[in-house]
Amino acid sequence: MLSLEALRGPLAVAQHQLEEAAARLGIPPHVVDLLREPERAIAVRFPVRMDDGSTRIFTGYRVQHSTARGPGKGGLRFHPDVTQDEVSALAMWMTWKCALLDLPFGGAKGGVICNPKELSEGELERLSRRFAEEIAGLVGPGRDIPAPDVYTDERVMGWMMDTFSRMGGRPLPESVTGKPLALGGSHGRSTATARGLVETVKEATGRLGLPLKGARAVIQGFGNAGAHAARFLEELGCRVVAVSDSQAAVGREDGLPVEVLVAHKERTGSVAGFPGAEEVRPPESIVELPCEILIPAALEGSITEENAPRIQARLVAEAANGPTLPAADRILHERGVTVIPDILANAGGVTVSYFEWVQGLQRYAWKEETVAERLAEHMREAFAHAWEVARREGTDLRTAATMVAVSRVYDALRWRGV
Structure with a gap:
């Protein structure tokens, strides 16, 4: 096992946090081994026509760490330093985040290696739509729901939702979250x-x-x-x-x-x-x-x-x-x-993403006051639970919060018969 000082890469850090929580919980080694790596991960390479008529090849990733508690949920980042290890770590943290907040989701994450600051709006749209087409077989309202992350925003989510909807032959507002209000986004999502x-x-x-x-x-x-x-x-x-x-x-x-x-x-x-x-x-x-x-x-x-x-x-x-x-x-x-x-x-973002997903499924919009009240309730309950475990176990809040999350994922796996 690496020393704490040697743990610097995000995936190694995430795996260490899992192992520390699992050891305290007494979770079987084969379950820990299962959760150390994602369930599935894809890397795609795809062409995008640039404004000057040239074509550039981009690489993107979509990783689903665990879907034991529900469909994958996680952001999509556009950044020049995106790596599959980073995306895998972020997907694992999304699993724990959703479990800690008791949301019916697993964890997922995605990224494209690019610098959006160097792309025109047209180039960014073509990149977003083509990446959506490349990962469409892995994502969807009941499988994996993308959301904005670093250097992506409601515009990107709108383009992706439109692409998924066109491919599916029907409107799919629940296929992504973080969309503009005009496309079924949720009040309160930006904050x-x-x-x-x-x-x-x-x-x-x-x-x-x-x-x-x-x-x-x-x-x-x-x-x-x-x-x-x-x-x-x-x-x-x-x-x-x-x-x-x-x-x-x-x-x-x-x-x-x-x-x-x-x-x-x-x-x-x-x-x-x-x-x-x-x-x-x-x-x-x-x-x-x-x-x-x-x-x-x-x-x-x-x-x-x-x-x-x-x-x-x-x-x-x-x-x-x-x-x-x-x-x-x-x-x-x-x-x-x-x-x-x-x-x-930072779980407020995925919590309101969950609210947005539910509103999309119901085709019914909540008022901003309702979103804020329910968000505050979820955050207070999750904090109180983690704080109580930390005090009971004599540990820090990170370990306690991870213990709560990992135990909930383990319970889901057991009831599934894994």
Whole structure:
């Protein structure tokens, strides 16, 4: 077995987390061996006609980790660094996320190796539709339901839904989630990840005796989830003292005005150069700034054994998937820093995706207030369950949350006779 310090790749990290939870639960080795790898995974290579008349070949993946509890569910990312190992790890985390929130889904994930910032809208549409055609035999409303992820959005989901519907010969709004409202999307979907995350922050700070009013928050990653989390935290009385994106990090001790900062990023494309703020250098050191609440909302592996000893937050809420490496997890736990793990903290997105899927099946739209109320209820229940297991077992929240999830998947496998 690899040492904690050697666990850096996302799949190795996900497998370690599974093995640690399974050992505590006493799950048979053959079941652990089954869950270490995905049920099925496909890699596709496909051509896309570019605007200049040339043709480029792209590679994409769709991985289903487990469908023991229901059809696969998971996002689709367009990113130049996508790998099958990364997608497999993300699919496994989706399995645990859905099980922890007690949603009737398994875990899946997909990705295409590309840089969407270098593609025109027409090229992006042709890529999205062709990838949808390539994976159509593996996905569908009762098999695997894609959703937006890194560098994909409601436009991409709309194109994919249209492609699946045309191939199926009938409207299939339930074939994807994260769609525009005009195509059967759900109210509250765009803010769901951040809203769910802040709900877990409220639950954690209440149990830790940490007042939210005046608490300093640092957000690494100022995309959709990070920006909305900043808004919600500011509404609760927190001071958002620093944020970062892929280009820069900026901070201000008395708090950044979130709406003005969002407008600045929309206008310029980055938080860099925001008036009245100081630049944080290097940008990755933002996680080490003094604060009560740290929200890593970028990509995997940003909290390591090197910077974990310098993290000053009392609470870390993982908006990103896999931002904390296992060696860093141990250090933070030993230092008394509470970490709300990704499979719990950022599960608001898949929870509202579930709501959207149900609305698509029913052809009945819920009001935004209904979505928000049901999301908050799911998040509170999942947090309370994980917190109770952590206290009972004397472990950290990540291990406890994974134990809850793995035990539910194991139960499903047993009842299926596997």
